[in-house]
Every structure is written in structure tokens, then in C-alpha cells.
Amino acid sequence: xxxxxxxxxxxxxxxxxxxxxxxxxxxxxxxxxxxxxxxxxxxxxxxxxxxxxxxxxxxxxxxxxxxxxxxxxxxxxxxxxxxxxxxxxxxxxxxxxxxxxxxxxxxxxxxxxxxxxxxxxxxxxxxxxxxxxxxxxxxxxxxxxxxxxxxxxxxxxxxxxxxxxxxxxxxxxxxxxxxxxxxxxxxxxxxxxxxxxxxxxxxxxxxxxxxxxxxxxxxxxxxxxxxxxxxxxxxxxxxxxxxxxxxxxxxxxxxxxxxxxxxxxxxxxxxxxxxxxxxxxxxxxxxxxxxxxxxxxxxxxxxxxxxxxxxxxxxxxxxxxxxxxxxxxxx
Ligand code: NAP
Numbered sequence: 001x002x003x004x005x006x007x008x009x010x011x012x013x014x015x016x017x018x019x020x021x022x023x024x025x026x027x028x029x030x031x032x033x034x035x036x037x038x039x040x041x042x043x044x045x046x047x048x049x050x051x052x053x054x055x056x057x058x059x060x061x062x063x064x065x066x067x068x069x070x071x072x073x074x075x076x077x078x079x080x081x082x083x084x085x086x087x088x089x090x091x092x093x094x095x096x097x098x099x100x101x102x103x104x105x106x107x108x109x110x111x112x113x114x115x116x117x118x119x120x121x122x123x124x125x126x127x128x129x130x131x132x133x134x135x136x137x138x139x140x141x142x143x144x145x146x147x148x149x150x151x152x153x154x155x156x157x158x159x160x161x162x163x164x165x166x167x168x169x170x171x172x173x174x175x176x177x178x179x180x181x182x183x184x185x186x187x188x189x190x191x192x193x194x195x196x197x198x199x200x201x202x203x204x205x206x207x208x209x210x211x212x213x214x215x216x217x218x219x220x221x222x223x224x225x226x227x228x229x230x231x232x233x234x235x236x237x238x239x240x241x242x243x244x245x246x247x248x249x250x251x252x253x254x255x256x257x258x259x260x261x262x263x264x265x266x267x268x269x270x271x272x273x274x275x276x277x278x279x280x281x282x283x284x285x286x287x288x289x290x291x292x293x294x295x296x297x298x299x300x301x302x303x304x305x306x307x308x309x310x311x312x313x314x315x316x317x318x319x320x321x322x323x324x325x326x327x328x329x330x331x
């Protein structure tokens with residue numbers, strides 16, 4: 001049975017990917033950082049079959065040791081500072097983790113697997129998935145965005161992801177590593193971090209309905225994003241590593257919606273009107289905005305046979321209902 005190593009296992013995608021790989025019979029290792037990571041007990045209780053190993057994308061030696069110790073067939077690099085607004089406040093750390101962290105992990109794979117361009121495909125033992133992002137398109141040069149669309153990142157996060165993307169392609173071409181980059185558009189779920197716009201809205205709608213919160217204070221509600229369900233997107237990650245040749249793929253729904261549309265649906269789920277409960281505050285506006293992202297998932301559909309199973313309105317409903325349930329239980 002194959003073995004996988006996941007960085008970012010304590011994050012939204014990490015937990016869905018671990019579940020998916022376990023269901024396929026994989027042995028799954030998850031990288032956790034820090035000496036008392038508060039999310040560790042959560043992952044231990046939610047996914048008891050995941051074997052946790054210690055390491056940090058900031059620490060080269062720890063990554064070499066972990067790859068050596070776990071001997072994975074597949075490595076999924078989901079670890080990152082992933083919240084765009086934070087990347088302006090901690091731009092250097094974002095570059096280190098989200099950007100250079102990819103290089104460190106690729107180096108660990110290269111050293112442990114002894115990758116070289118002259119090795120035949122069958123001997124290239126460790127496959128690598130990099131979590132690239134639609135934020136690399138930023139001020140998008142064309143609509144919709146494909147694997148060929150030039151990058152124009154608009155945040156330190158987007159810039160770091162562009163580095164991660166290019167170094168993944170470079171290690172594929174330089175050392176023959178089976179390395180794939182998934183250019184994933186926004187994907188959400190009830191496990192999305194509370195700081196992200198969709199979860200802020202779904203939780204806000206639930207709490208306002210239950211009388212636990214008076215209003216929801218938001219930033220830019222007019223940008224447009226291509227939102228899918230995280231559970232669908234992790235299937236695409238795995239499929240990329242099962243192809244005969246490594247490649248890069250856009251993963252998206254092909255539909256764009258604004259936070260207002262998300263909020264209208266979310267408040268409707270709880271029988272309220274979003275406009276009555278949302279206040280806009282300019283302190284939440286980003287220094288440089290990304291106005292419109294829309295992905296063209298044709299290549300993933302045709303080559304991977306991948307398609308999303310959850311619609312936009314189903315996603316909103318799933319998130320609000322989950323938050324309602326959790327908030328009803330909490331005091
Ligand atoms: P997330 O929930 O924010 O999870 C990020 C993960 O990275 C956490 O497990 C975090 O661990 C880990 N991490 C942070 N710093 C680290 C370090 N120094 N060393 C090792 N791990 C570290 O993100 P997500 O939504 O699951 O996204 C997964 C990946 O896909 C990220 O790379 C993200 O940038 C990318 N992506 C996400 C989307 C999306 O819409 N969700 C779209 C495109 C690309 P701790 O628990 O220790 O903090």
C-alpha cells in the first residue's frame with residue numbers, strides 16, 4: 001500500500017486529503033510543527049489513523065529527517081501561511097514558509113530519493129504535489145484563467161506562491177522529480193479557518209440568527225471568486241500524482257461569485273436578509289485588491305476526469321448549517 005506525507009495536515013485541506021487517502025488504503029503521515037501545537041489533539045481525535053511526525057517548513061534538516069523516516073511514495077505540500085491579509089503584516093515569514101518552504105521540501109525529496117534527470121521514470125520514487133493558488137493570477141491578465149495565463153500576484157502571499165510554483169516546475173525539469181502543481185481556486189468547507197471571508201459570513205449568519213452576535217463587519221464585498229468545496233478539490237490533488245507524467249492543472253468550478261452573493265444565500269438559509277446585518281468597514285480593505293478570479297478547469301476535467309460535486313449554493317448551505325449546529329451546542 002502506498003505511503004503519503006502531508007504538510008499542513010492540521011489545516012482545512014490537510015484533513016480532507018488525509019481522509020481521502022486513508023479511504024484509498026494509504027498509510028498517511030502528517031507533519032505538525034511546534035512543541036505544543038494546539039491543533040494536534042484535534043487531528044488526533046478526528047483522524048486517529050494519521051501518524052503525526054514533527055517538522056517545520058522553516059527547518060531544512062527536519063524535512064530531510066521526516067522524508068527519510070517516513071519513506072513516502074507521495075508528498076503533498078499543503079503547509080503555508082495561507083491567509084492573504086496576514087501576508088502583508090508578515091511578508092518575510094510568508095516568503096520563508098509559503099515560498100522557500102517549497103524549496104526546502106523539494107531539496108529533502110531530492111536528497112532522500114537521489115533524484116536526477118537521467119533516472120528512468122519508474123525509479124523516480126517520491127512524487128510531489130505543490131499547493132499553488134489562483135492568487136498567483138492576481139490582477140488577472142485574461143478571463144477565465146488557464147494553466148497558460150501569466151501571473152500578476154497582488155499580495156506577498158501571491159508572490160510567495162509564484163516562487164513555490166516556479167521552483168516546483170524547475171525541480172521537475174532540473175532533477176526529473178515527479179512534481180505537480182495544482183493551481184487551485186478558492187475552496188471552502190465547514191473546516192475553513194474562521195478568518196476567511198466565507199467562514200466569517202457563515203458563522204456570522206449562524207450567530208446572528210441565534211442572537212449571539214449583532215452585526216457582521218466586513219471589508220470588500222464586491223470582488224469575485226471561483227469558490228468550490230475543499231472535499232472535491234483534494235481528489236484532484238491525488239489524481240494529479242496518478243498520471244503517467246507530472247503536469248500542472250487549474251482546479252476550479254468555472255463560476256465566479258461575490259461575497260455579497262455568498263452572504264445573501266447564507267442569510268437566506270437562516271431566514272434573514274444579509275443587507276440588514278452587514279456593515280462595511282474600510283479597515284478590512286486590502287492594500288491591493290484582486291477583483292475577479294475565474295478558473296477554466298477544462299484540462300483537469302479532460303486529463304484527470306475530475307469535476308466538482310458540490311454547487312455554490314450547496315456549499316453555502318453546508319457551511320451555514322454546520323455553524324448553526326456547532327453554535328447551538330456552544331454556550
Ligand atoms: P490552512 O487551513 O490555512 O492550513 C495551512 C497549514 O499550513 C496548517 O496546517 C498550518 O499548520 C501549516 N503551516 C503553517 N506554517 C507552517 C510551517 N512553518 N511548517 C509546516 N506547516 C506549516 O490552509 P488550507 O486552506 O488547508 O490550504 C492548504 C494549502 O493550499 C495552502 O498552502 C494554501 O495556501 C493553498 N491554497 C488554498 C486555497 C483555499 O482556497 N483553501 C486555494 C489555493 C491554494 P499549523 O496548524 O501549525 O498552523
